[in-house]
Amino acid sequence: MTPFGQRMRELRERHGLALKDMATALHISSAYLSALEHGRKGTPSPMLVRQICGYFGIIWDEAEEMERLARMSDPRVVVDTSGLTPKATLVANRLAGRIATLDEAALDRLLEIIGPG
Incomplete structure (x- = not known):
């Protein structure tokens, strides 16, 4: 959802x-x-x-x-890291690979880190 x-x-x-x-x-x-x-x-x-x-x-x-x-509700979001640092690409790929396994507490922590949209 x-x-x-x-x-x-x-x-x-x-x-x-x-x-x-x-x-x-x-x-x-x-x-x-x-x-x-x-x-x-x-x-x-x-x-x-x-x-x-x-x-x-x-x-x-x-x-x-x-x-x-x-x-902010596109369920098939694409993160374009072209032109960014290799670390940004690594973060995007790790998040994509693990998003389904994160619990609510972990998602809340991530939202705190990235701030409001």
């Missing part, structure tokens, strides 16, 4: 909405909406993020947060 998918699911569940009803209201397939929630689809388009915000009546800071979460 991506940060955007998690937030969208929280909103949907808080409002007591079935996934298929939300998908129908947004004029998208329930399969696509489910894939977004579960992180099996890439970053949603800015238009879809605005539709979702409108659907839930989200404005201002919360809408900006949804847009930020969407930008």
Whole structure:
């Protein structure tokens, strides 16, 4: 699940909405909406993020947060280290190889080190 998918699911569940009803209201397939929630689809388009915000009546800071979460929710991220130091490439490759084995505490430590996005 991506940060955007998690937030969208929280909103949907808080409002007591079935996934298929939300998908129908947004004029998208329930399969696509489910894939977004579960992180099996890439970053949603800015238009879809605005539709979702409108659907839930989200404005201002919360809408900006949804847009930020969407930008940071590509489940197939690529790290381009061309032109960087060999150490940067090593870090990127080690992280790619080990990301699935890191527990929540380790992920929290990494987020502390790299700071806010």
